[in-house]
Amino acid sequence: MTDLSERKAFNANIVDEFRANSGKVGGPFENATLLLLTTTGAKSGRQRISPLAYFSIDGRILIAGSNAGGDVHPAWVHNLRAEPRAHVEVGTTAYDVIARELPSAERDELYPKVAEISPVFAEYQAKTSRVIPLFELQKA
Structure with missing residues (x-):
């Protein structure tokens, strides 16, 4: 996806499908464990x-x-860094969370486990020179 409007439309369709099917979606995310993360825009609020x-x-x-694997962090990373309180939907359950960005040593220990569960995340890290951050979502 090359432009922002394309990405927004793609994500909006996934959100609609997620909510219509109790957290299940098809296409490239079929059988993936997905959640919906609602953050507060760092600039827009x-x-x-x-x-x-x-x-x-x-x-x-x-x-x-x-x-x-892009060279910039997704917008939600900036949003969580500015305001770690967020909301998640997992399946049919929704709750508030506090996001904690993992410090380097903890991230370096856990990222290989993420890549083992979903090998595409190893490819993403290999595609970029930035360190892909990990966040833990804890119930608020």
Whole structure:
């Protein structure tokens, strides 16, 4: 996806499908563990919804700021850094969370586990010179 309007339309369709099918979607995300993350825009102050893959590792919910291996962080990373309080929808359950960006050592320990669960995340890291951040989502 090359432009922002294309990405917004793509994400809006995933959000609609997610909500219509109790958290299940088809296409490229079929069988993936997805959640909807609602953040507060760092600049706009508006609510922003992002469909994201998530990983349950050691009883924790983790999300990766991969941006498909792009050279910039996805907008939701900037939003969580500015305001870590957010809201998630997992399946038919919704709750508030506090996001904690993992420090380097913890991130470096857990990222290989993320890549083991979903090998495309190893490809994403290999495509970019930036370190893909991991966030833990803890119930508020």
